[in-house]
Amino acid sequence: MSVDKDKITDLAVQRWATAHSPRVAELMTALVRHLHAFAREVELTEDEWMAAIEWLTAAGRMSDDKRQELILSSDVLGLSMLVVQLNNRFSPQATPATVLGPFHIDGSPAVAYGFDMSDGIPGTPLFITGKVTDTHGSPVAHAVLDAWQADADGAYESQLPDIDEARLRAKYRTREDGTYCIRTIAPRGYAIPMDGPVGRLVRATDISHFRPPHVHFLIEEPGYERLITHLFQEGGEYLDSDVVFGVEDALVVRFDACPAGAAPDGSVLAEPYLHAAYDFVLQPR
Numbered sequence: 001m002s003v004d005k006d007k008i009t010d011l012a013v014q015r016w017a018t019a020h021s022p023r024v025a026e027l028m029t030a031l032v033r034h035l036h037a038f039a040r041e042v043e044l045t046e047d048e049w050m051a052a053i054e055w056l057t058a059a060g061r062m063s064d065d066k067r068q069e070l071i072l073s074s075d076v077l078g079l080s081m082l083v084v085q086l087n088n089r090f091s092p093q094a095t096p097a098t099v100l101g102p103f104h105i106d107g108s109p110a111v112a113y114g115f116d117m118s119d120g121i122p123g124t125p126l127f128i129t130g131k132v133t134d135t136h137g138s139p140v141a142h143a144v145l146d147a148w149q150a151d152a153d154g155a156y157e158s159q160l161p162d163i164d165e166a167r168l169r170a171k172y173r174t175r176e177d178g179t180y181c182i183r184t185i186a187p188r189g190y191a192i193p194m195d196g197p198v199g200r201l202v203r204a205t206d207i208s209h210f211r212p213p214h215v216h217f218l219i220e221e222p223g224y225e226r227l228i229t230h231l232f233q234e235g236g237e238y239l240d241s242d243v244v245f246g247v248e249d250a251l252v253v254r255f256d257a258c259p260a261g262a263a264p265d266g267s268v269l270a271e272p273y274l275h276a277a278y279d280f281v282l283q284p285r
């Protein structure tokens with residue numbers, strides 16, 4: 001039986017509807033419908049289709065356990081942030097989630113209140129302090145705050161060769177009263193990796209390839225939804241053009257400039273520093 005272009009979509013949908021799992025059937029039939037509609041809408045040429053296949057092949061070849069070009073493509077298309085928003089519909093009081101990004105490393109060392117996770121790496125000292133609470137304002141004790149960030153050159157640990165100690169990442173725990181204190185250095189805005197197929201595509205547009213200055217957090221405590229989020233520096237560059245669409249107003253925080261002297265961790269600093277105060281609010285399960 002010949003398959004003409006008016007029948008092919010229905011036929012492909014019927015075939016994929018036979019998937020043994022109802023969810024796989026739902027996903028695959030919708031995917032077929034949307035892909036076919038896309039090809040029809042833009043009248044996809046064979047050369048364009050082959051260029052797309054070559055692009056996907058290059059993105060796959062470039063990806064490994066340190067570099068994930070396909071996640072990066074999902075990030076710059078806004079798909080990663082959309083999936084975060086669809087899956088983390090917290091109450092309005094809870095701290096919003098944002099993208100995980102490709103640079104989280106499992107197994108960061110557990111450290112004490114006020115520990116300096118920058119450990120001598122050059123930069124302006126930054127303290128981030130506050131509480132972790134539930135949506136009623138009650139403190140959450142012993143919650144784990146896994147924090148990570150780029151250095152002042154915009155490099156994450158996994159982008160640097162031969163690092164054998166945790167660099168700008170650590171796991172803090174809240175105290176009995178829910179308080180935490182992180183010492184680090186001020187993050188800077190940085191460019192996403194531009195040396196692969198995603199970079200080639202982004203360079204063919206007017207899209208800014210920068211992310212605004214931020215520190216990442218993954219906060220976990222039994223009984224609460226896991227919170228993957230960032231804190232962004234108020235007034236930082238690229239807040240209005242984040243290439244991965246990760247900025248939420250509720251995550252933009254003032255980094256107050258403080259003179260040398262008494263610091264939030266109880267120590268005395270010989271140089272001026274920045275201080276960001278932020279209370280994270282976890283969504284009960």
Ligand code: BEZ
Nearest residue numbers: 075100101102103192244
């Ligand atoms: C990040 O914030 O680390 C990040 C997120 C998405 C793409 C690239 C980097």
Ligand code: FE
Nearest residue numbers: 101150214216
């Ligand atoms: Fe980041």
